[in-house]
Amino acid sequence: MAVLSFVQRNLLRSKFFWHFVCFAFFIHGQQGFAQEQEEIETFDLLMPNVLPKKAETYFCTPIRIDSDTDYYLVGFVPNATMETAHHMLLYGCEEPGSDEEVWNCGEMAVKDPSLKSAEPCKKGAQVIYAWAHDAPALQLPPGVGFHVGGRSKIQYITLQVHYASVDRFAGGLRDDSGVFLKYTTIRQPKSAGVLLMGTGGRVSANSVEYMETACKINEDKVIHPFAFRTHTHALGRVVSGYKVSRVNRRDEWKLIGKQDPQLPQMFYPVANNLTLSKGDTVAARCTMVSNRNWVTRIGMTGADEMCNFYIMYWADSRKGVLDQKHCFSSGPPNYYWDTEDYLMNPPIDASQL
Template sequence: MPDVVANHVDDYLCTSFEMNKDKTTYITAFNPSATSKDAHHILLFGCTEPGSEKKIWNCGEMANTDDSSAESYETAPTCASGSTIIYAWAMDAEKTELPKDVAFKVGGSTPIKYLVLQVHYANLDKFKEVFEVACKIRQDIEMHPFAFRTHAHKLGLVNSGYRVRGKNDDQEWTEIGRRSPQLPQMFYPVQKDITIQQGDYVAAACTMYNTNSHIVEIGSTGSDEMCNFYMMYWVDGDQLLDEDVCTSPGPPQYYFGRDRHLNVDKIPEDAFRIPPPPNGPAPGEPLQGGHHMMMQHEERPRKKQYRY
């Protein structure tokens, strides 16, 4: 379903399509574009009036009362009046073609003025992608992070940055900052006293949900996506970093799990989750929905300004 982010498995979401009131339309075939991995079932209803005037709404009338789609979408019935089921799909069923000279008659003078598509979601993985990057600090330097900023476009849900120290089972991931890029994108204070030294890794990740019906690429325009994590830090003395940008090609070429220097079992459980307020949207607020990590520094007495 285009322009949709289902929040949890078992969400029921609906969208409507207005038929031509002046001309009758004849439906002779149904060609679903879904798999059982993504949807438990799909129903196509004919309605005189749709259940909602919204583009997308929660139509989980048979779901539990805690249907999580209600958090982001208005709850309403599938049809407000004149409900009839035209088509049903599940379990990877193939295209359905009606016999010759047989059709469903909709629009025009018929009572079916709208088609309403209902999807019972089974899996959310198709919407999600995580952009990841990590670089080793090779210089003899000690950095003290004190502020961070996140940046992404419309599909970004949460950006996070980490200091990674140690190897194998002794490796430790310490959060520098984590915030939704859909909130005001200023610099926010680092909550822990952290140092980054030679031999440590700096790592960043951006979780994104693609609500479009097409591929979104990394780029500089508003229709592209971008994953940035900035960090301000100070250092004693005048020594600066030689390598001031950390980048990766992103998915599917690079993930933390493909980096032999990183132990993904040590990544914090909440690394890719939207944090609670003030660094994430308040409960019930709708979420909206490149790749490089950048850090920036502020000038102070005996402390240098720089960007990593």
């Protein structure tokens, strides 16, 4: 296989990169803690000097993680700029989408005919981290980590980069956008997870549209959201997410987070200290404003749209994270919150900052 393992790549690149510990992050509104240097190491998951030829190209590259050792990811340091990368995603996989070193991985997007095409993961896809709009580094709270390798279901990590522009590569310059992973082999008592919420659908010409989604938690687990992230393209103005509970025969909405998606698309601290458990509903809305004279559909390119709300959370490592990784609706004009009889009376400020 062309895929290098977590250990192999570290050994191969050790003469060119060094480990570092202190980095900027924004979580819970202030700087968090940095663990002792001997506990935290750095792995550079970067594009292997690729040459994207057209804008809107999606490239993926994977690493195989040592299945004999349990690792815990505790921080992420991006190595990219929004002038080049529209966004980056890290996927945890049971199996990668391809055994190539690099492949096309954007469905319905521009593709390099010299490379094979495949999804980021062939099996067990889950989002670990996402970046866009020059978002800064992220450090997880103390004791929280994404369990990878060893006994976990995540045996590979795939980096996906969506190239917004290829202007800087016109002279043959190659790209190494990616993420520096901060990790430890010390077991973390709290397991990190991500629930990705999103929609399909379309935005009509010259209109204001609400793209909404909602899912019930059906697993007997308690999760603790600590950060959220919003993602749209050009039309998004506000993205908001809520916990919805039934209290005294009424729906009680509690804000998880709300943000302008045109700001740096980082993971922000949640608005309220809350938990999600069996029977609760998570609901998200993207407020889109179009001054275009054409219909804009959900799609992979910058001229299309996306509506995503990410919830990053921790759960007791003894029970683990949710098996449910995604919550998607068909979006407008086929789905809105009021399609569900249990999502009555949403907050009037759901589309206001």
